[in-house]
Amino acid sequence: MPELSFLLVAGLAVLLGAVVQSGVGLGLGLVAAPVVALVYPEYMPGTMLVVTSVLPLFTLVSEWREIDWRGLGWAMLGRVPGTAAGVGVVALVAPEVLGGAVGAMVLVAVALTVRAVRVRLSRTALVAAGLVSGVTGTATSIGGPPLAILYQHETGPRIRATLGAYFTLGAVLSLGMLAAGGELRAEHVRAGLWLLPFEVAGFVLGRPLARVVDAGLIRAALLCVVTASGAALLVQSVL
Numbered sequence: 253m254p255e256l257s258f259l260l261v262a263g264l265a266v267l268l269g270a271v272v273q274s275g276v277g278l279g280l281g282l283v284a285a286p287v288v289a290l291v292y293p294e295y296m297p298g299t300m301l302v303v304t305s306v307l308p309l310f311t312l313v314s315e316w317r318e319i320d321w322r323g324l325g326w327a328m329l330g331r332v333p334g335t336a337a338g339v340g341v342v343a344l345v346a347p348e349v350l351g352g353a354v355g356a357m358v359l360v361a362v363a364l365t366v367r368a369v370r371v372r373l374s375r376t377a378l379v380a381a382g383l384v385s386g387v388t389g390t391a392t393s394i395g396g397p398p399l400a401i402l403y404q405h406e407t408g409p410r411i412r413a414t415l416g417a418y419f420t421l422g423a424v425l426s427l428g429m430l431a432a433g434g435e436l437r438a439e440h441v442r443a444g445l446w447l448l449p450f451e452v453a454g455f456v457l458g459r460p461l462a463r464v465v466d467a468g469l470i471r472a473a474l475l476c477v478v479t480a481s482g483a484a485l486l487v488q489s490v491l
Contacts, residue, residue, distance in 0.1 A: 254443045258295070262288050262443075263450040270307055270454025275461025276473045277311075277412040278396035278419070280304055280451075282481040285393045295443050297342065298427070298436045300393035302444025303451055305423030308416030310455045318413035320406075326375050327382035327399055327418055334386020335425050339433045341391040352489025359482040373402055382418075390426040395419075397478045404474050408466035411474065 265287040272279030285300050312319075371377055381398035389395020399418060403411050430436040465473040 254295075254439075254446055258292055258443065259446060261291055262295075262299075263447055266303055266447045267450040267454040267457075270451045271458035271461065272477060273307060274311065274455045274458030275465050276470070276477050277408070277415045278400055278474075278481075279477050280307055281389075281392075281394040281396065282477060282484055286484045286487065289392070295440055297391060297393045298430060298440025299443040299447070301390075301423045301427050301430070302441055303447050304393060305420055305427065306448060307451050307455060308419045310452075311412050311416040312420070315409045315413040315416070318407070318409040319417050320403075320410060320414045323373055323378050323403075324414055324417055324421075326378035327385070328421060330379035330382025330384075331386040331389075331418075331422050331425065334383040335390050335422070335429050336386075338387040338390025338426065339429045339435060341387060342430065342435050343433065345391075349489065352486055356482070356486060359479065359486075371402055377402055385418075386422065386426075389422055390430065394481055394484075395422060397481050400474055400478050404471050408462065408470040411470065412462070 262284065265284040266280065269280035269283030272283060281300060281304055284303065285296070288300055289296050378399075381402055384398045385395035388398075396415060396419065399415060400411070403414060406414075427436060
C-alpha cells in the first residue's frame with residue numbers, strides 16, 4: 253500500500269481531474285499529473301497511465317455510439333510510433349524537458365485556433381496528433397491536447413466518446429511498451445489501483461458538468477482545459 257500522504261495528495265488531484273474530464277472529455281492528466289510529478293516523481297509516468305486508462309471506460313458505457321471510429325483509427329496509427337518514441341524519452345530524456353516544449357506548442361496552437369485558424373480533421377492531422385500525443389502521453393501522461401484541438405468544433409458527446417476511446421487504447425499501449433522496455437514497476441501499478449476509488453468519485457461528481465458544457469459551452473470549456481494543460485506542462489518543466 254502507498255503512503256497515506258500519497259493517497260491523500262494524489263487522490264485529491266485525481267478526484268478533481270476526474271470531475272473535469274467527465275464533463276469536458278479530458279483533464280485528468282492535466283490536473284493530477286503535475287501534482288504527482290512534483291510531489292511523488294518516482295510514481296511517474298506509470299501510475300498516472302494506469303489511472304488515465306480506466307476513467308474513459310465510464311464515459312464510454314453511455315456514449316460509445318458517438319465515437320468517431322475513422323478519426324480514432326488514424327490517430328491510433330500515429331500513436332503507435334509515438335508511444336515507442338515516448339518510451340525512449342522516458343529512458344533517455346527528463347520528462348519535464350519534453351513537457352515544457354509540448355506545453356509551449358499547445359499554447360501556440362490554442363492561440364491560433366482562437367484567432368479562427370481551423371485545422372481540418374484530415375488523415376494527416378489525425379496521424380500527426382496521434383504521433384505527438386503518443387510521445388507526450390507516454391512520457392508525461394498528458395497526451396490529450398493535440399487531439400482535443402482537432403475535435404474542438406464537434407459535439408460534447410462525440411468529443412468525450414472519441415477522446416475516451418483514444419485515451420484508453422493509448423494508455424494501455426503506453427503501459428505495455430513501458431513494461432516491455434523495463435520502465436514500468438509493480439509499485440506504479442499498485443499505486444494506480446489504489447487511486448481508482450478517487451477517480452470513480454470524481455466521475456460521479458462531474459457528470460452534471462457534462463450537461464452544462466453541452467449547452468453551447470463545449471468549445472470554450474475544451475480550449476480552457478487545453479490551455480491549462482499547456483500551462484501546467486510549462487510550470488512543471490520550470491519547477
